[in-house]
Amino acid sequence: MTDSFKFYLDNIGKFPLLTADQEIELSRRIVAWQELDEQRKEITDPPPLTTAEKRVVRSGERARQQLINSNLRLVVSLARKYANRIQGTGLELADLCQEGCIGLARATEKFDGTRGYKFSTYAYWWIRQSISRSIDHHSRMIRIPTNTIENINRLATWSNQFHQLNGRAPSLQEMADHVERKPEELMMWFERSTPTRSLDALCHEDGSPLMNQIADTSKDSDVVSHVIKSEEEEKLSRAINKLTAREYDVLTRYYSGTKGMPLAHIGAELGICRERTRQIKNRALRKLRLMAAQDHTPPRSSDGLNRFE
Structure with missing residues (x-):
């Protein structure tokens, strides 16, 4: 002071x-x-x-x-x-x-x-x-509009009440029905509410910064690298399996080869316009990010936005 x-x-x-x-x-x-x-x-x-x-x-x-x-x-x-x-x-x-x-x-x-x-x-x-x-x-590196914060806080309060009454957390569709919004919009809310952390923030018991906890890939052994790669591939596979057939098809075509296929060509092959193809691609990527965040972060029941961290 x-x-x-x-x-x-x-x-x-x-x-x-x-x-x-x-x-x-x-x-x-x-x-x-x-x-x-x-x-x-x-x-x-x-x-x-x-x-x-x-x-x-x-x-x-x-x-x-x-x-x-x-x-x-x-x-x-x-x-x-x-x-x-x-x-x-x-x-x-x-x-x-x-x-x-x-x-x-x-x-x-x-x-x-x-x-x-x-x-x-x-x-x-x-x-x-x-x-x-x-x-x-x-409190965030990227500012969130006030109305979005209020919507997320109200949804978090309702989610806790739902859990107390039903003994389980509400599904994404149930939350979307409650706020009368699309599930894709809710996933965007959750992405925005995820807090950012500095890589120099002290996070270890000995007071060392997070950067010191990140392994030097040039010195990693082949065994450790293989284990990490296998875990990441398994998480990615679980997330991809939850995509719809259309979303999976668009992503695989877009990221195929060294440069990938242009959205206009993908849309022509699938019989849809370029803008619709772009929307499907972005929706699929949001799903993958949300699933990855849920896979990495355990559920919490703190107040406000932290309920979706």
């Missing part, structure tokens, strides 16, 4: 907590400021602010800042709950607090104190959403 962040934590404790009546009063001042701003936006060439309007703007800005300052401790409290999810992502607790403050600021703009609930209850969900999205965006 840096000195500047410690200083920040010490300072936010100086702001007093607000009572329910104070939150309502601050909310009214913010709403008045927002209504004035909306009215001026509707005018093509708005006149300068009057003295009374300037007073409303200043009052709204101060109310918004006061509401934010008095709830900064809530942001830190929520950020600490997500500290275990940022390991290895390059994010720090200060980054989560910064993202949480963005959600807090958004909550002040949407809060309606006349509804009868406390601001902290309302702001909790905005802060949590902002922190969660930040972690999802920064």
Whole structure:
């Protein structure tokens, strides 16, 4: 924890907590400021602010800042709950607090104190959403769209519920039926959710990096090389056997020989267009990748995207 962040934590404790009546009063001042701003936006060439309007703007800005300052401790409290999810992502607790403050600021703009609930209850969900999205965006080398992440998380939750009720994991087709998507699209989701790891990441008990665990092929014995090659061929054979006849035919023609056969020629021989041939080839490759990932990685039941690692 840096000195500047410690200083920040010490300072936010100086702001007093607000009572329910104070939150309502601050909310009214913010709403008045927002209504004035909306009215001026509707005018093509708005006149300068009057003295009374300037007073409303200043009052709204101060109310918004006061509401934010008095709830900064809530942001830190929520950020600490997500500290275990940022390991290895390059994010720090200060980054989560910064993202949480963005959600807090958004909550002040949407809060309606006349509804009868406390601001902290309302702001909790905005802060949590902002922190969660930040972690999802920064935890992977390749960014995944937010809507895709939400779809995968919902599917993972349903998959756990299905396992508890039926005593088994749902099949790919059952998951596709539940979300009303094609199985090929689900396989693409799973591929995107697979985390990336640096080859220099420490992974061994003695602290050595992963690169040191990769054998030097120039020094491998013939016996070891033969065993590894046999295992890989066996895994590939099992995966290929699960392809359809059309998918197998397209792949074998495409990768045959030194250069392979062009998609247009394959389509002509099979009586389909080049684009359809390309779609079949890509679908078959996605299947092989998914089967290979399932073969290498044991099933887990952790939260979120890690359920499909």
